[in-house]
Amino acid sequence: MISAFANSMKVPELRRRILFTLAMIVVVRLGVQIPLPGIDVMELQKVIEASANASGPGAGLATVLTIFSGGGLQQCGIFALGIMPYISASIMTQLLSAVVPQWAKMVREEGGRQKMTKWTRAIAIVIALVQGWFLVGTLEHPERLQAVGLNIPADCQLVIDPGIQFALMTVLIMVAGTMFLMWIGDQITERGVGNGVSLIISVNIIHALPGAVTLAWKTLVYKDGAVVPMGAMLLVALIAFLIVVVALVVTVTQAQRRIPVQYAKRVMGNKMFNGATQYLPLKLNYSGVMPVIFATAILSLPQVLFSQIAHYNTTLQWIATKMNDWLNPASSGYYIISGLMIFFFSYFWVATMFQPSQIAEDLKRNGGYIPGIRPGPPTALFLDQTMQRLTFAGSAFLTLIYFLPSLLNIGGNIPYLVTQFFGGTSLLILVGVLLDMMRQVETTLLSRNYDGFLKKGKLKGKYGHIQGTGAAAGSRTVTVMWIVIALLVLAGAIAYNAMQ
Template identity: 35%
Template sequence: MIGTALRGIFTLPDLRKRVLITFALLAVSRIGFWITVPGVNYDVIEEIAGRQAGTWIDFIGIVTGGRLTNASIFSLGVMPYISASIIFTMLVKLVPSLERLQKEGPQGYRKIQQYERYATVLICIIQSSFIVAWMTSVTAGNERLVPNATFSFRLMAIVSMTAGTVFLMWLGEQITEFGIGNGISLLIMNGIVARMPGKFSMFISNIARAVRQGVNPAKEVTELAIFVLLFVGIVAFVVLITQGQRRIPVQQQKQTRGRRVYGGMRYYLPLRVNQGGVMPIIFAQAILMLPIAIISSIPGLQSIRFWFNYGTFWYIFAYVLLILFFEYFWTALVFNPIEMANQLQEHGNFIPGIRPGRRTAEMLEYILNRVALAGGTFVAFIAIVPQIVSSLMGYDIFLATILGGTGILIVVGVALEFVQRVEAQLLAREYEGFMRKPMRGR
């Protein structure tokens, strides 16, 4: 079945063109990550790359697909665009003028996208200014990452990083329009997947070192096998929950026109288990890292960093609570039970056994709260999997990040969306999909 689907991809000219454009633009995006900002000492980059593993800099790279330790023109990745999108997603619900603009349809959506682009450039300038300040303070031995930290270097670095992010944003829009899937999401996944071979190579290095020393590498091979099995199991679990839905039955009212009866059909209103996606983890990480870093820099309050250090009990406890809170927050932001109940009533639909209007809104809110609890628990568990695996099985925390956290949620979610888009194209042309039997004539 999968072989038939793959043959269908390369048989259909339009689909083949879209898939090839997608992979070609993703390949182009990887080139920029190896172009360093002019004026940076490249010999220092390799040393600081290992030194910053597992820190907030590494986390930002996992979230956005960027690589700050490379000091490249794409160091920021698409993080500024993500920030702008999140800001406007919340503003649309809070600012009446933006809400009216969104309801205007495609024209209003394009206008909001234009505002997002302007905000992206502004955020790029602010974030790149902080990154440049960090770059000028980095040293390795007696060498500095930036030998001559002049004003002209700072200006050129800020412009280079801003231009790099704008170019990535343009690439994402081109993939969305001419390729398959959401371009920005695919760029993020591309950056995360590019890190995985380097992490798996740690196992290969351990096995090769054991063989060179004449030691039986059974222990290293067993560790690799267990790690692969854990990875496959967690991916399967994430796919299961990501695809999971709470389906609410909805009945359409019957309408009689002359001697004909219309309507009366039953369908389902699907509520995703994980409504928030990766947003709760991103918000929780930001809340934990930034304020604690600022507070702990105040004299007399340095002990706070000790209590909330990565992997400690209080860090994990606060992390889980924040994830649950932001799961509820994001779900309430994107799904309005009152608005949904009014739309159902306006279109002559109702939930069987529930009175339309206020009672329907109360029931939707009741169900949504419980779905959000299940989704928040799932996200919190995936977020702390690296700490659990690292403490129980002794794996390096930098390596264990493959098994959980933001990265795996993004990769699985984007991969599923990409497969579904390709499958929809195949089914529309009467080909078999990846996971279904033929659906001809539908």
């Protein structure tokens, strides 16, 4: 594996793709750290500390916001909305393509995916405008966050000069930041390594890892100025447990049910082709991490929405309070609702993306059949039943991993910021994105006669048909990008030292 990483820098095209991807990641993180104009940085630190020490439903909401904004929302950066509007728009377009016949027909037509992408981006702009306007109201009135369980100081004033000018300027900047993140995601997908949007989410998750490690050390091992032996043993046990969980996630992500397909002898022109046996791979976790992302996004929406409008009357305040009780990660209702949503979206994704009738028709047209199954509708029924069983097993595993952070946090001995890396959305996204990136790099290495990451077999990815479709960035472009980034970092360091 180490030699594969070394060989990846020997292929010029792959090296440029890797350097281009790293440059885009640096740009994303720089945008998170640049604060919005008109924000009081000193008051902002109080809100950051309140969200970091949150518990209950506030902790769950703060974790979701951290995942998709990478700390940009807590830092009030120009990328405060993150990639969340695009994720929400993707959910809406997927639902529309499943329930609206015109949308389903458009997807199947030639160029339908491109039209769907345009609609998704347009809807994302509308969602970003609405979320940006709500966020401006929160910045001007941070006490509204108390409705979702965050302990915000009553005298906190984040905005130096509130008003309509600040609102319009801030909304415009945040929407532009979200559009820029979408463009970066597309550029990474075409000219870099991996799926751009998923990689941005992964980078936003990883940014919290150093803080989680430090918090775990202070909470479990070095507490109140003294070393706790039992805490050290608990930390070692958690690390070992994390390794086991990651291994299970990788195994389930890569697991497949291989359906044998037999092809009859065919005569094409003057040549006769003997029949051969191939395999139709059906993934155990066909939908990937999308059901968890959908469930997380939808469950966080009521809390955010009612936190914005609860101050208008007592009825809305009562609804916001009840909403926090229902969506509390420690309540049984939260487990039931989120579990049902994960199962629903898993089957919904399979029903939308997996077409057994089309697969059966293609096999019949090419002279292929599944041994013991008649071609045509019986083959489609067999594939549909097999996928239904696989989806149930994959959904059950996703639900278990999704609940794992909350189960580890029973009793409140381990901070929620630490347990989120032991399962849930964070771990599933990180593992899936890393596997897809390694698969793309391995494919390029094998095509250039280099060894891959594994001695036996190949990595199986999900986005292979859309990654690396564009030409790699030129050497001059990559060099100029890194020079500009270095100058920006140097200017930021100088400005920071001047402020001290």
